[in-house]
Amino acid sequence: MSDRVPLTVADLQELLSYIPADNRETWVAVAMGVKSEFGEAGFDDWLTWSKNDKSFDAAAAKSVWKSCRKGGSGAGRLINLAKASGWAPRREPMTAEEKRRLNAEAEARRVVRQAEIEADEQKHAAMREAVAAACQLIWDKHCKPTGSSAYLARKGVQGFGIGFFDYTVVLSIDDARLRCDVWAGSEVKAFFNNLPKPRPDSSSFLMFKPGAIAVPLRDAAGKLWSLQAINEQGTKLFPKYGRKSGCFHLIAGEATDVLGIAEGYATAASVHMATCLDLPLGMGKTPSWPVAVAIDSGNLLPVARAMRELNPDVSIYLAADDDPTVKGNPGRAKAEAAALAIDGVAVFPIIPGEPA
Numbered sequence: 001m002s003d004r005v006p007l008t009v010a011d012l013q014e015l016l017s018y019i020p021a022d023n024r025e026t027w028v029a030v031a032m033g034v035k036s037e038f039g040e041a042g043f044d045d046w047l048t049w050s051k052n053d054k055s056f057d058a059a060a061a062k063s064v065w066k067s068c069r070k071g072g073s074g075a076g077r078l079i080n081l082a083k084a085s086g087w088a089p090r091r092e093p094m095t096a097e098e099k100r101r102l103n104a105e106a107e108a109r110r111v112v113r114q115a116e117i118e119a120d121e122q123k124h125a126a127m128r129e130a131v132a133a134a135c136q137l138i139w140d141k142h143c144k145p146t147g148s149s150a151y152l153a154r155k156g157v158q159g160f161g162i163g164f165f166d167y168t169v170v171l172s173i174d175d176a177r178l179r180c181d182v183w184a185g186s187e188v189k190a191f192f193n194n195l196p197k198p199r200p201d202s203s204s205f206l207m208f209k210p211g212a213i214a215v216p217l218r219d220a221a222g223k224l225w226s227l228q229a230i231n232e233q234g235t236k237l238f239p240k241y242g243r244k245s246g247c248f249h250l251i252a253g254e255a256t257d258v259l260g261i262a263e264g265y266a267t268a269a270s271v272h273m274a275t276c277l278d279l280p281l282g283m284g285k286t287p288s289w290p291v292a293v294a295i296d297s298g299n300l301l302p303v304a305r306a307m308r309e310l311n312p313d314v315s316i317y318l319a320a321d322d323d324p325t326v327k328g329n330p331g332r333a334k335a336e337a338a339a340l341a342i343d344g345v346a347v348f349p350i351i352p353g354e355p356a
Contacts, residue, residue, distance in 0.1 A: 008105065009038055009045075015078055016049040018087040026081065027053070028064060033077040035068045039113040062201060069120050126178050127241040128225070134171050134180035135227045135239065138208070139216055142169045142184055149213050150232040157269035160251040163214035163227075168207065171227075173240050176202035206239040215265050215293060217247035220306040228295060230265070244295060246302035253290035259311055260291035261304055261338075262319040263331065268293040271319050271349065289317075297321070297334040301341060308342040316344035 012034070021027055027050065034042040043065060050061050079089070094102075147164025170183040170191055183191040188207075195203070208214060208229050215228040226242030238244065249265070251272045260275075262268035268291040276288035294303040300318060307316060318339050321331030332348065339346040 008102070009041060012038065012042060012045045013048070015082045015087060016045060018082040018085040019049070019078070020085065021050055021053040022055075029077055030081065031064050032068045033075065035065065036113065037075045037078070038109060039116050041109075041112075069117065069124065123175065123178065124241065127173070127175050127180075128243050130178065130180045131171075131173065131239050131241045132223070132225045132243065134173075134182055135216075135242065136224050137182050138169055138171060138227060139163060139214070139224060142167075142182075142208075143214055147213075148211060149230075150211060151213065151230055151234050152266075152269075154234075155266040155270070157266055157273060159213065160269055160272065161216070161249065162265070163216070165208045165212050165214070166210050168209050170205050170207050171239055172203070172205045174203050175241070176200070204240045206237055213265075215249050215295075217242070217244060217249060217295065219243075219247050220310060228265075236264075244299060246299070246306055248295070248299075248303045248306070249293040251291045251293065254287035255289050256287075256314070258289055258315045258317070259307060260289045260317050260319055261294055261300065261307060261344075262291055263294055263297055263300065263321060265293050267319055267321075267349070274349075291319075297330045300334050301338040304338040304342045304344060308344075316342060318344055318346045319349050320346060322348035 016030070016034075019026065019030060021030075030049070031046055034046045046065070047061055050056055079087075142165065143163025144166060145164070146159065147166060149159065149164065152159060167185045168188045170188050172181045172183065172191060174180070181191075191205075206227075206229055209231060211232045213230050215230065216224050217226045217228060218224050225247050226238060226244060229237045231237075248261075249268075251268055253259075253272060253275070255275070260268065260271045262271055272288055272291045275286060277286045292303055292307055294300050297320060300320065304316065304318060316339075318335045320335030323329060323331060332346070335346040335348070338344065
C-alpha cells in the first residue's frame with residue numbers, strides 16, 4: 001500500500017479552485033501544466049478557472065492556450081501551486097489494481113498529448129513556410145525600394161533595404177486550411193467583404209497601408225521568413241506564424257572590421273548613419289557600419305550568435321534600449337548577456353524621438 005497522490009481529470013477542478021487566477025505568470029504556468037498533463041481534454045476546466053479573474057479575456061485565453069505547444073512541467077507544477085494555497089492530496093490507501101489503472105490512464109494521456117504536440121508542430125511548420133512564401137511574394141511584387149514614411153521622417157532616418165507601399169496590401173492567414181493569400185489594391189475590399197462575421201479563430205491578417213514600411217527578416221542563409229510592418233504611427237506588427245528567432249535585417253555598410261546589432265530598425269538606421277562622419281579637410285567620410293536589426297531584445301542573443309558565426313573576426317557592438325523604469329530593464333540585461341556570449345560590447349545610445 002502507498003499514499004494516493006496521482007492526479008486525474010476528475011481532480012482538476014478541485015485542484016484549480018485553490019490556485020488564484022489573478023496573476024498572469026501563474027495563469028500561464030497553469031495553462032502549460034494543464035495542457036502538458038491533460039492536453040485538449042483539460043481546456044474547459046482551465047478556461048472555467050480562468051474566468052475567476054475579473055480581467056478575463058476569452059480571446060486572450062484561447063491565444064495563450066494555443067501558444068502552449070510543447071510539453072511542460074505537467075501536474076507537478078499544478079500540485080505545488082495548489083499546495084501553496086492550502087490544498088492537500090487525499091491520503092487514501094491505493095491498491096495495486098488502482099495503481100495500475102492510474103498509471104495506465106496517465107500513459108494514455110501521455111500518448112494522446114504527444115500526438116497533439118506532433119500534429120501541432122507539423123501544422124506550425126507548414127504555416128511558417130506558407131507565411132514565408134506569402135511574405136516573399138509581397139516583397140517581390142508589392143514592396144517599393146523607395147517611398148514616403150511619416151514614421152521614418154519623425155525618427156530622422158532613411159530607408160535602408162526596406163520596402164515601401166503606395167497601395168494597400170493584405171496578407172491573410174487561414175490555419176484551418178493551411179494556407180496564406182495576398183490581396184492588393186482593389187482586391188482588399190473584396191477580401192474584407194467576404195470575411196466571415198464573426199471572424200473565425202483560424203483566420204488572421206496583416207495589413208500594409210500606403211505610408212507603411214516593411215522590414216524583411218531573413219535567416220543567416222538569406223531566406224526571407226517574415227516581414228515586420230511599421231505604419232505611419234509607429235505601430236509594429238508581424239504575421240501570425242512568421243519566424244522571428246535568429247532572423248534579422250542587415251543594413252549594409254562599408255566598414256569591414258566592425259558590425260552593429262540593434263533592437264529596432266530606427267535605432268539600427270541611426271547607428272548606421274551616425275558612423276558615417278565627415279572627415280576634416282575634405283578627406284571624405286568614415287566608413288559606415290553594417291548594422292543588423294534584431295527586432296527586439298529577446299532576439300538579440302540569437303542574432304548575435306548568427307552574426308558572430310558569419311563574422312568571426314570583427315568587433316561587434318550591440319546597441320540596445322536602457323530603461324530602468326521597465327521591470328528587469330530587459331534591453332540592457334539581454335544586450336549585456338548577448339555581448340558576453342559572443343565577446344562583443346553592449347552600448348546604449350541615446351536616440352532623439354520616440355523609442356525605436
